[in-house]
Amino acid sequence: MESHKKEIIKATVPALEQHGTTITKVFYQTMFEKHPELLDMFNQTNQKVGDQPKALAFTVLQAARHIDDLEAIVPAVIGIAHKHRALNVKPEHYPIVGENLLVGIKEVLGDAATPEIMDAWEEYYGEIAQVFIDVENGMYQTADWDGFVPFEVVKKDHLSDDIVRYTVKNDTVEYDLRAGQYITVKVDPEDYPNEALRHYSICSINTDEGLQFAVKKEGSGEKSGVVSHYMHDDVKVGDTLELSAPAGDFLLNHEEDKFLFIAGGVGATPVMAMIEEAIAADKDSKFIYSVQNEGMHPFKDEMKAFGEEIDVKIKYSDTEGYLTHEDFEGMEDRSVYICGSMHFMNAMIKVLTEVGFEEENIHFEPFGPKMSVIGETVASSN
Numbered sequence: 001m002e003s004h005k006k007e008i009i010k011a012t013v014p015a016l017e018q019h020g021t022t023i024t025k026v027f028y029q030t031m032f033e034k035h036p037e038l039l040d041m042f043n044q045t046n047q048k049v050g051d052q053p054k055a056l057a058f059t060v061l062q063a064a065r066h067i068d069d070l071e072a073i074v075p076a077v078i079g080i081a082h083k084h085r086a087l088n089v090k091p092e093h094y095p096i097v098g099e100n101l102l103v104g105i106k107e108v109l110g111d112a113a114t115p116e117i118m119d120a121w122e123e124y125y126g127e128i129a130q131v132f133i134d135v136e137n138g139m140y141q142t143a144d145w146d147g148f149v150p151f152e153v154v155k156k157d158h159l160s161d162d163i164v165r166y167t168v169k170n171d172t173v174e175y176d177l178r179a180g181q182y183i184t185v186k187v188d189p190e191d192y193p194n195e196a197l198r199h200y201s202i203c204s205i206n207t208d209e210g211l212q213f214a215v216k217k218e219g220s221g222e223k224s225g226v227v228s229h230y231m232h233d234d235v236k237v238g239d240t241l242e243l244s245a246p247a248g249d250f251l252l253n254h255e256e257d258k259f260l261f262i263a264g265g266v267g268a269t270p271v272m273a274m275i276e277e278a279i280a281a282d283k284d285s286k287f288i289y290s291v292q293n294e295g296m297h298p299f300k301d302e303m304k305a306f307g308e309e310i311d312v313k314i315k316y317s318d319t320e321g322y323l324t325h326e327d328f329e330g331m332e333d334r335s336v337y338i339c340g341s342m343h344f345m346n347a348m349i350k351v352l353t354e355v356g357f358e359e360e361n362i363h364f365e366p367f368g369p370k371m372s373v374i375g376e377t378v379a380s381s382n
């Protein structure tokens with residue numbers, strides 16, 4: 001891209017960031033009007049509540065800081081690209097997003113949106129889209145299978161008051177599973193206008209009976225989560241679920257030797273598989289788990305069995321309070337793997353850095369967008 005065009009992009013980013021919410025709103029509105037088929041791919045609850053919709057447009061704006069060296073954003077792109085691949089986002093979708101994002105940008109800039117400025121943005125979007133397309137092409141080539149394939153539900157066990165584990169099987173596909181990865185289910189609930197896609201972490205590396213994942217029933221009444229309620233209430237043994245291949249970059253680094261695993265509530269799911277992998281590799285590991293109370297506590301037998309191999313501490317927040325500084329003292333030399341809600345992740349990262357853990361040794365998987373963290377990564381690696 002010519003340098004005067006790069007200057008145009010850099011000069012317009014601050015104003016666009018200030019009105020990022022308007023861009024997001026206009027972008028999704030025009031895109032879904034012109035391409036209603038995409039309503040099946042994007043989470044429609046997130047369109048009403050939550051931060052997720054902002055992630056896409058804000059990432060485009062934040063990446064503009066690296067316009068002189070787009071290669072620098074590749075590490076941040078990888079986590080997003082895993083989600084895109086899991087959702088079956090394809091190269092042909094990029095021009096659709098680009099066109100509608102430009103409508104949002106034009107609306108925010110108003111009279112200042114000269115043809116020269118809009119040309120520069122169109123070209124820049126094309127470049128950043130190409131970075132994503134290239135990374136995702138590599139992932140499609142190495143994925144265990146293409147698109148969504150049917151799996152039979154062979155087992156459904158209740159692990160706690162609100163968590164159910166599903167074991168699903170398809171003997172025609174082979175997979176090379178890594179602890180920490182997630183599968184993505186595509187469902188079509190009868191009383192819901194669209195298809196819905198959601199990611200669920202694989203909770204065991206043992207696949208003798210099939211792939212295992214566990215789903216927490218989210219919300220109730222008007223706030224009932226679409227897919228988690230459908231899974232709990234409607235999906236039975238013998239039913240078929242469409243799954244895309246395992247994805248994700250929350251993986252154990254086997255070059256490290258001392259691990260600390262931390263999980264909150266249903267965030268135990270990927271961590272259970274990781275602990276299995278760490279024990280199998282004979283790694284020095286500790287596990288700290290926070291959950292509201294005994295009734296909400298999943299994987300009790302599995303955690304008890306871990307306790308025979310590694311240090312396991314379970315804290316019920318209703319009676320013993322939340323995890324805090326003293327729970328982690330003396331463990332600062334360990335590599336940390338955390339999973340839980342966005343709120344849990346943020347609280348843990350704050351406490352751990354205050355205790356003296358190095359930020360680069362803290363790995364995490366929020367059950368939501370990594371947006372805020374990616375934004376900082378893109379911005380701070382400048």
Ligand SMILES: Cc1cc2nc3c(=O)[nH]c(=O)nc-3n(C[C@H](O)[C@H](O)[C@H](O)COP(=O)(O)OP(=O)(O)OC[C@H]3O[C@@H](n4cnc5c(N)ncnc54)[C@H](O)[C@@H]3O)c2cc1C
Binds near residue numbers: 199213216225270368
């Ligand atoms: C990498 C990754 C791995 C994951 N792994 C797991 C896992 O192993 N197990 C698991 O259970 N989940 C996991 N999740 C979360 C999962 O993908 C879903 O987000 C979760 O099941 C909720 O989906 P849903 O369709 O039930 O809720 P949605 O319909 O998507 O709703 C999202 C949230 O909004 C709330 N809500 C709905 N309507 C309203 C309203 N009007 N006002 C306010 N709030 C509202 C819902 O209660 C819910 O909490 C993972 C997510 C990611 C990104």
Ligand code: HEM
Binds near residue numbers: 043056
């Ligand atoms: C350069 C262009 C793009 C950027 C920068 C981008 C960025 C992002 C980011 C940051 C997220 C959140 C990831 C997370 O959960 O951690 C996301 C999610 C998502 N993206 Fe993209 N994206 C781009 C293009 C696309 C395209 C072309 C499509 C398909 C039409 C797409 C579909 C989705 C979907 C469906 C989600 C999940 C969000 C939801 O379900 O609400 N994205 N994207």
